[in-house]
Amino acid sequence: MSLSTVTTRILAGIPLRDALLEQARDVVRELAQPVRLCIVQVGNHAASNVYIRNKQAACARVGIIAEVVHIHEGQGEQALHATLKALAVESDVTAILVQTPLPRGWDVQAALDLVPALKDVDGLSRASAEMRKDDAAQALLPATPLGVMRLMEALQISPHGTSVAIIGKGMVVGAPLRDMLQRAGAQVIAIDKDTPQPARLTRDCDVIVAAAGAPGLVTAEWVKPGATVIDVGLTRQDGKLLGDVARMDVECIAGALTPVPGGVGPMTVASLITNICDAACLQLGRSRTVWKVDANA
Numbered sequence: 001m002s003l004s005t006v007t008t009r010i011l012a013g014i015p016l017r018d019a020l021l022e023q024a025r026d027v028v029r030e031l032a033q034p035v036r037l038c039i040v041q042v043g044n045h046a047a048s049n050v051y052i053r054n055k056q057a058a059c060a061r062v063g064i065i066a067e068v069v070h071i072h073e074g075q076g077e078q079a080l081h082a083t084l085k086a087l088a089v090e091s092d093v094t095a096i097l098v099q100t101p102l103p104r105g106w107d108v109q110a111a112l113d114l115v116p117a118l119k120d121v122d123g124l125s126r127a128s129a130e131m132r133k134d135d136a137a138q139a140l141l142p143a144t145p146l147g148v149m150r151l152m153e154a155l156q157i158s159p160h161g162t163s164v165a166i167i168g169k170g171m172v173v174g175a176p177l178r179d180m181l182q183r184a185g186a187q188v189i190a191i192d193k194d195t196p197q198p199a200r201l202t203r204d205c206d207v208i209v210a211a212a213g214a215p216g217l218v219t220a221e222w223v224k225p226g227a228t229v230i231d232v233g234l235t236r237q238d239g240k241l242l243g244d245v246a247r248m249d250v251e252c253i254a255g256a257l258t259p260v261p262g263g264v265g266p267m268t269v270a271s272l273i274t275n276i277c278d279a280a281c282l283q284l285g286r287s288r289t290v291w292k293v294d295a296n297a
Helices: 014-031 046-062 077-088 108-112 126-133 143-154 174-183 198-202 264-283
Strands: 036-042 065-071 095-098 163-167 187-191 207-210 228-231 235-237 240-242
Touching: 014 046, 014 143, 014 264, 036 046, 036 077, 046 065, 046 264, 065 077, 077 095, 077 108, 095 108, 095 264, 126 174, 143 174, 143 228, 143 264, 163 174, 163 198, 174 187, 187 198
Parallel strands: 036 065, 036 095, 163 187, 163 207, 207 228
Antiparallel strands: 235 240
């Protein structure tokens, strides 16, 4: 197969994240009352500890109080459920986040569903999903899919009429992103490990979102020249963080490409922070902030 060569724009998420955090700091200052995030963690998962520190650092930058509630695995699921139910009714808790993964065999969705929709800044409870289906003004969007949408916005890509291939159908990224893009008018193709000849499908798409957790899966043969490739995958191998996209292979084919690390990850953190700010405003009966994303600013 002959592939055209194009100049690929590398779209880093860090400058966009920083701009969103500046806006969030202004929102928190204007609220003039404490904004508090409670992160509920079971056990001591090493990768989770890193993610939690990143979230705490971002919260500190904008003036949000971020606390971690630790639960020992030996305490069992009932301890987790009791903790979430208690936090749900605490008036001074703005936002609740269940840090995954949970121990093997624990019901993740059952835990997520104990978080009230207006405090569900991960946007992963069934109540939050129903609110999004109803286009409720108070619905909070899952942070990583929201980060992907904002990367598209930064590139001035309107979802309406755009063909998008999403590789991966997981509950955290693939499934909610598909729903969000379809509601915005995109033509979405959902791909997973059982999809035959996936590269034939992705080659016709304007945007490819890789969220399979399979390092190097997307090569040049998967990409239409000039297409935008957003790499959500993040796998640690031999001390390195790898994305789902074979960057060196795709870089001269794609019109725009997000790096790993430094692409979607920072936008996920920024979107979590904006969700916390939106939750605080909604709980106070205020309007949500219109967040500005501009890759050229």
